[in-house]
Amino acid sequence: MAERPMLEAEGLTKRYEDGVLALDHISFAVQKGEVYAMLGGNGAGKTTAINLFLNFIEPTEGEARIDGIASHREPLKAKEKIAFVSENVMLYPNFTALQNLDYFTRLSGRPAPSRSAYRDALLRVGLGEEAHGKRLKGFSKGMRQKCGIAIAIMKNAPAILLDEPTSGLDPQAGFEFMGLLKSLRDEGKAILMSTHDIFRAKEAADVIGIMDRGHLVMQRPSRDLAGLDMEKLYMQHIAGHGGLAA
Ligand SMILES: Nc1ncnc2c1ncn2[C@@H]1O[C@H](COP(=O)(O)OP(=O)(O)O)[C@@H](O)[C@H]1O
Ligand SMILES: [Mg+2]
Incomplete structure (x- = not known):
């Protein structure tokens, strides 16, 4: 039987108060010992997804679960299981x-x-x-x-969330940082990160998800992407650039 994922989004949807639909029923899972990288342009919904896991905001529909606990139903229990490293570490x-x-x-x-x-x-x-x-x-x-x-x-904590952790790092610092994430992954942590760095994502993540305007438009294990041109793949999945099916 498959293990329960450490992080799981199910039909996760967020419409902000001003009417913007930032996330439209997205579903994905991150297992223990796995790095999941969310790619996507500005405004794709990556930070919104992370903030829903952290219960900084409430979902309009669906759930963000941490070890089976819906973060908006039992926020204190959920928070114990999660560590957050922000883009601009506070x-x-x-x-x-x-x-x-x-x-x-x-x-x-x-x-x-x-x-x-x-x-x-x-x-x-x-x-x-x-x-x-x-x-x-x-x-x-x-x-x-x-x-x-x-x-x-x-x-x-068994789950670690990071919002664009390598943005603004020089290449050596970025490389070292991803090495650290891999060592935490190897300890069994479930790691969910957003990034703009498609090459580093392919190299360091176990699963890659591409988001576009609130939709998860592609999701694949990175081992299946060996030999593929990441830039091309990325552009194909972003609306207005061919839109090939996943
Ligand atoms: N607090 C907010 N109120 C209204 N709209 C928001 C808010 N935060 C983000 N958005 C909108 O939601 C969409 C997704 O934003 P975001 O999750 O920040 O994307 P990303 O992190 O991928 O750049 C964008 O259209 C953005 O303008
Ligand atoms: Mg963001």
């Missing part, structure tokens, strides 16, 4: 890396971890000892993203 610039990690870890309600657990998490994400005591305001975007991942690691 960390305190005047706190050091260690202070940010401590603050957000305690905020998530976990019992206070040891100093060495913090140190290990920061080292794991590639922040060397010399950076632990430095204030975040001197950090590059790549370093701030690493700090965000360290917070997710400390929370030890």
Whole structure:
């Protein structure tokens, strides 16, 4: 019998108060130990989908489930199982890396971890000892993203959501970041991310979904895409460029 997916959207629909239909009955699943990359242009509905899982907004129809729990029905239970790394990580610039990690870890309600657990998490994400005591305001975007991942690691949630985590990172930082995601995936985390980077998505994700104007217009395991021209495939699935069936 198939395992219950860690993340599941079923008929997920969002019409904003002003009438914009941002998501129109989309369904997909992310298993434990899987990275799912959502591709799509600006306005496709990626952030809306992520925000529905996080219960930042309520669905108009359908459900976003985390380990079987509908996020808008049992938000507190759902939130325990999810870690979120945002596009512009909301960390305190005047706190050091260690202070940010401590603050957000305690905020998530976990019992206070040891100093060495913090140190290990920061080292794991590639922040060397010399950076632990430095204030975040001197950090590059790549370093701030690493700090965000360290917070997710400390929370030890089975699902991790990321909204355009590699935008604005230089190629090396992007490469390292995707390596980190893969190591978390290999630990069994379910990872859902949005991205504009079709090449990195193909390389690092297990499943690729292409969204266009609120619809999931293609979804395939990335192993089936080996040898395919990703740019062409992407353009074919975006409205107005041929619209070939998936
Ligand atoms: N708070 C909001 N109120 C009204 N419309 C919104 C709101 N947030 C997003 N939208 C609209 O919903 C659609 C999808 O947006 P979004 O989910 O941000 O897409 P993406 O993250 O793929 O760029 C867009 O048309 C956008 O303008
Ligand atoms: Mg977005």
